[in-house]
Amino acid sequence: MYTHQEERAVEEVCYDLSHIQQVIEVINNKFEEYFEEFIKLEGGNAISEENIKKIAKKLGVENIKSKNNADVKSVFKNIVVESIEDYEKDRAKYQAIFDEESLEEYEDDPQYFKSTVLKNECPIIHSTIHNKRAKELDKYRYEFNVSSPRELLTVVSKLSHFADQYYNKYYDSEEYDKVTDYKELGVSDLDTGDYTVYGVIGGGIKSHMLYKVYPAIFPNRSRDSIWGLWYLTDKKKFGCKQDSEFLMIDIDKSITNQNYFYPYELFTFYAHQIFQLINGKAKKHEVYIDLEYRYVIVDRFLSFIAKQHDEEIDLLRRQIKEGEFDYA
Template identity: 40%
Template sequence: MYYPNTIEKICYDEKHIEGVVEEIKVNFPSYFERCIEFEEGSEISLLAGQTEKTAEVGCGSAVKMKVRNIRQILTEIMTKGIEKFNRGRLGYLELLNIEALEEFEDSPAVFKSALWRECRIIQKSLMSKSKELDKFQRDFNLANPNDLLTVCRNISTFSSWYTEEFNDVDYDSLKGLASLKLSKLDTEEYTVVRVLGGGIKSQFLHKLQPSYFPYRSKEAIWALWYLTNQKDFDCKEKSQFLMISKEKSAITQNYFYPYELFGYYAYQVYLLLKKEVFNAK
């Protein structure tokens, strides 16, 4: 049985969304600067990202100071990010393309085996000794292979449709939540309860088409919490991004956070990052 995302209705309110976006814009510059400073502290960046410049100070005395090459530092960050992204990507591309999925129609059990063998996120989750993943490991083992195959085929089909749909669209000028057309991904058709949820299916989409689909990782959800200055925006649960259990004294990411909302906020961060990259010197 499919269960809906645990998200309050106010989170879809237009004014609420505008408030979240404005808060992200306010806090983005300080976090961007901290990101540069962090990368700058690495050995590579100190060699490639900075140069020494002699400056006149006071009565003609000269001192040497570090001059940051922001563009070089950003290039390093992106290069490392691309290298990390490409690790294990081939398995996703080979398994989750439409033609390959059609070949598994008569053998869904074989597909289930290939899923944990070829998709690193599934493999790592199943091999993890973390207590947090005990339920996932049990539920994956019990999952119906036909359901897994059907949902993966739907995800792959959606990915192909989406890239064609936005191929000739001025992507950087889209306005409003509905403009990104991601709502279908939060429906039963694209979910295997407790097995292929928001995080894993977003990883599938991200590996297939990284230009269009952000990865709704644990770190990304926490990042939105920090970028919004930990404000609740009138949510009764105090945070739409976190799940807070007073009984267990535990705080985790909201595992059920809708991909449609996440995708829209990630899109806003993308626009801010793109501006910084093009203005970097």
């Protein structure tokens, strides 16, 4: 068992065509199982029969009848509508931050952009900084405090420009879903230092900001999404020497996390492929998914998978911390 280096992304094998095909094959095989649960549990809004029976048993109630099969079309449609409504709640704040005219005005006062716009008006950065209960975020708070206002403004401006150019000049909605090679998606530049403020605007926050403005083309590489991919790929290593490409395990520090260095171009391709599976189900059941919200439903699906395994993820972390985990 090898430990991850702090700046690890993934092993080179993860970019090999044969490796990617193996990952996609397993995703295809596991998809049906999770999609059935996704519908049965109404995208996470319903309680599973197993939990209902546990609760009933504690209350001394026996012979709980199983629910009838869900109306897939109705439930699926409700999930899509609800997901988009939830997504839109704070979207305008991100659109305001990515407004190019506003970004140009901040050139005269980058400190205001950092201390007011990002710290107080960007939901994901605001919640990260003000989450005092999570001690592991102390490092983020420190890095944000010492970061250069000018660098933050420059990187956000570059992200805004990249997204605008991609959407208006590169993106073709009719051809996009036909892509079969991750390189064709054209997002590799986002994994470079030009679009990163190390310790402050990394892969997760960067992708979230892009996702909240252009959900048709930029998936949300969140914590839950990476954990969801680990389960959707059946926790397999696919030839990786260290462990799953979706995990970051450090035995020495007794830490296990989703791989928050996971390359965005690979994540985008897997999210792209998952959408094809979800959209296939939508067409089968005559449920309309607006392609402008393509990755909203993918985000909901991957988050759902992760949340179904919350207890197992907590157990995994405890096992790592106590030295009981053996990832053979």
